Amino acid sequence: MLEFLQRTLDGWLEGSAYALVGLGLTLTFGTLRRLNLAYGATAMLAAYVGAWLYARQGLPAWGVALVVVGLAALIGLYVERLCFGAIGSGGSTQGHEGRGSATRVGGGFDGTEVVALASSFALWMQLEQLAVNLLPRHLNAFPDLAARTEWGFFGLYLRPDRLAVAALALLITLALTRWLMHTRGGLAWRAAATQRTAAGLVGIRVGQVQATAFLVACALSGVAAFAVLSLEGQITPMLGMWMLTKGLVAAMLGGLGSVRGVLLGGWLLGIVEAHAQAAFGAVGREFATYALLFLVLVASPAGRSGLLGRGGLRHAA
Amino acid sequence: MLQIEGLATAYGKIEALKGVDLSVQGGQVTCLLGPNGAGKTTLMMTVAGILKPKAGSIRFEGEELVGKSSADIVARGLALVPENRLVFPALTVRENLQAGAFRRRDRNAIRDDIDRMFVRFPRLKERVDQMAGTLSGGEQQMLAVARALMSRPRLLLMDEPSVGLAPLVVAEIFQIIRQLHSEGVSIFLVEQNAHMALKVAQQFYLMEQGRVTFSGTPGEMSSDDVIQRAYLGQRRAA
Numbered sequence: 081m082l083e084f085l086q087r088t089l090d091g092w093l094e095g096s097a098y099a100l101v102g103l104g105l106t107l108t109f110g111t112l113r114r115l116n117l118a119y120g121a122t123a124m125l126a127a128y129v130g131a132w133l134y135a136r137q138g139l140p141a142w143g144v145a146l147v148v149v150g151l152a153a154l155i156g157l158y159v160e161r162l163c164f165g166a167i168g169s170g171g172s173t174q175g176h177e178g179r180g181s182a183t184r185v186g187g188g189f190d191g192t193e194v195v196a197l198a199s200s201f202a203l204w205m206q207l208e209q210l211a212v213n214l215l216p217r218h219l220n221a222f223p224d225l226a227a228r229t230e231w232g233f234f235g236l237y238l239r240p241d242r243l244a245v246a247a248l249a250l251l252i253t254l255a256l257t258r259w260l261m262h263t264r265g266g267l268a269w270r271a272a273a274t275q276r277t278a279a280g281l282v283g284i285r286v287g288q289v290q291a292t293a294f295l296v297a298c299a300l301s302g303v304a305a306f307a308v309l310s311l312e313g314q315i316t317p318m319l320g321m322w323m324l325t326k327g328l329v330a331a332m333l334g335g336l337g338s339v340r341g342v343l344l345g346g347w348l349l350g351i352v353e354a355h356a357q358a359a360f361g362a363v364g365r366e367f368a369t370y371a372l373l374f375l376v377l378v379a380s381p382a383g384r385s386g387l388l389g390r391g392g393l394r395h396a397a
Numbered sequence: 398m399l400q401i402e403g404l405a406t407a408y409g410k411i412e413a414l415k416g417v418d419l420s421v422q423g424g425q426v427t428c429l430l431g432p433n434g435a436g437k438t439t440l441m442m443t444v445a446g447i448l449k450p451k452a453g454s455i456r457f458e459g460e461e462l463v464g465k466s467s468a469d470i471v472a473r474g475l476a477l478v479p480e481n482r483l484v485f486p487a488l489t490v491r492e493n494l495q496a497g498a499f500r501r502r503d504r505n506a507i508r509d510d511i512d513r514m515f516v517r518f519p520r521l522k523e524r525v526d527q528m529a530g531t532l533s534g535g536e537q538q539m540l541a542v543a544r545a546l547m548s549r550p551r552l553l554l555m556d557e558p559s560v561g562l563a564p565l566v567v568a569e570i571f572q573i574i575r576q577l578h579s580e581g582v583s584i585f586l587v588e589q590n591a592h593m594a595l596k597v598a599q600q601f602y603l604m605e606q607g608r609v610t611f612s613g614t615p616g617e618m619s620s621d622d623v624i625q626r627a628y629l630g631q632r633r634a635a
Contacts, residue, residue: 264499271485271496278483280447281476282544283468283500 082235087354089236095330095350096246097311100304101323102330102342103252104297110337111273111293114193117200118159120323121207122298123305126151128211130306131220131315141223141310149302155207156298160291163199208320215315224313245307252300253343260339269293273337329373348372398423398552398583399444399475404453406436406443413439415607416453421552421600426574426584428598430591430627435604437587438480441556445477446470457552472500476550480557480587482541486530490521493529493540497547507547514543517573535566542573552583559590571597591624603627 108116130148133139139147227241260266272279272289279286305323309315330349334341349372356368399421406414413436421427431437442448444455446467455462462470476497485493494514498507515522518539524532529540538558545553555574559567571593578584578597588594594601601618603611603626611623618624 264495267488267492267496268499270488270492271499274487275483275485277447278479278485278544279496280467281445281471281479281483282496282498282548283471284496285466285468 091351091354093242095347096249098330099346100249102327104300106331107297118203120320121204123301124320125211152302153299225310400456431604474551476545477554484529497544
């Protein structure tokens with residue numbers, strides 16, 4: 081029994097990291113209705129530059145944190161301009177699309193979605209390659225903030241640093257939800273997310289809102305990357321792919337576009353993975369991840385409703 | 398109040414507006430008729446700044462609107478109730494109204510205006526915390542009108558507010574149009590229901606294939622074959 085609880089606790093902590101990673105993805109999808117495949121790679125390149133500064137220039141951990149978050153936002157700006165700003169939505173085609181969405185409120189799969197998806201895939205490859213060229217070794221050092229002690233209570237063990245990451249995920253989710261539901265700016269984000277033409281008509285600058293949301297999402301990916309990496313004290317080229325898959329599964333479990341949902345989705349994924357690993361080993365863990373994703377896709381093919389929670393930006397049309 | 402000259406708007410290579418000239422007088426209800434595909438909605442979307450015209454000018458109270466964003470246009474006192482209502486489905490009724498006042502900063506006045514909307518549209522008050530997507534078509538239309546009014550427009554553009562609604566609800570919508578007109582709001586209305594439009598509008602335009610092909614008063618309209626063309630889009634064979 082105690083073992084079961086310990087595993088659930090570990091899974092929950094790991095799941096909080098997934099939620100932190102998925103937050104930016106769900107925010108991008110919520111406001112733009114576009115999937116950003118370069119999401120993990122953006123954070124990875126920023127983290128690699130952070131690691132490079134740490135190893136070669138001796139930048140302290142807090143400096144690395146600032147660089148990673150700031151750079152993730154900056155690289156995000158580049159991705160947004162190339163994949164989502166000009167061709168994706170908002171911007172120059174806003175009017176044309178606006179007319180289209182009057183008849184296409186349900187949100188089908190149109191040409192610009194494919195273009196955004198494909199071009200963000202191209203940037204994923206480009207950014208990842210840049211990172212690997214910067215630090216070619218497989219394993220590189222990253223500021224290590226891992227706790228050296230474990231807290232024990234009632235026979236359960238808990239790493240305080242992981243608890244801090246879990247608290248961070250919870251805090252950001254709550255703050256973001258609160259902002260979305262109770263401020264004028266949040267209202268603009270939610271309005272632009274669900275009915276772009278009408279948002280323009282009431283005077284919301286839709287292109288601006290979407291670009292801002294994208295930058296915030298990318299900065300959050302930097303926060304997530306730093307938090308996760310500082311637990312390990314190292315960085316590998318697997319980071320980009322790891323962030324994209326775990327974040328995406330967590331976001332889809334909670335309903336892609338739902339801010340509260342991604343927290344629940346991350347927790348569910350982490351706990352299921354932990355138990356699957358205990359029962360069937362590492363292969364079982366991977367199997368559980370994709371089995372869950374499969375379940376969500378069967379339950380809601382559009383990936384919009386997910387298995388858990390509502391709220392935040394979601395509720396497509 | 399609104400002068401449109403030589404306005405041309407295209408979707409890619411398809412020209413929807415091919416040089417439209419018309420004007421809307423302050424204090425009047427002006428009605429635009431025309432068959433499907435004539436370009437009426439395109440005209441509305443262009444005036445509201447959602448679509449960018451290729452050529453021409455739109456002057457509102459003497460000020461050029463072409464080149465201005467939809468946000469700037471709504472802030473100048475021109476609001477559009479769009480075709481198909483386009484309420485924010487995942488926002489509550491109250492949030493929809495708050496969004497309508499997005500360009501305004503006078504918090505207390507906004508709150509008063511929301512209360513005033515609830516007096517004007519009592520049905521919305523009953524549904525104040527309900528998601529707009531769960532409202533009936535008629536209620537959504539009321540909400541779309543109320544949302545547009547929240548920007549305190551001097552000119553209200555309405556794109557087919559009666560389409561798809563039950564006759565009783567249509568009558569209610571036209572009652573509201575009359576009421577707004579009597580309160581001094583100028584209205585530019587796209588309407589398929591010519592019989593209802595005849596009762597409220599003082600000036601009529603007919604659009605066919607991207608051009609204005611008739612303009613006149615209700616009296617001039619009944620002596621022409623305008624109503625026929627408004628539905629069928631072509632001249633009746635003699």
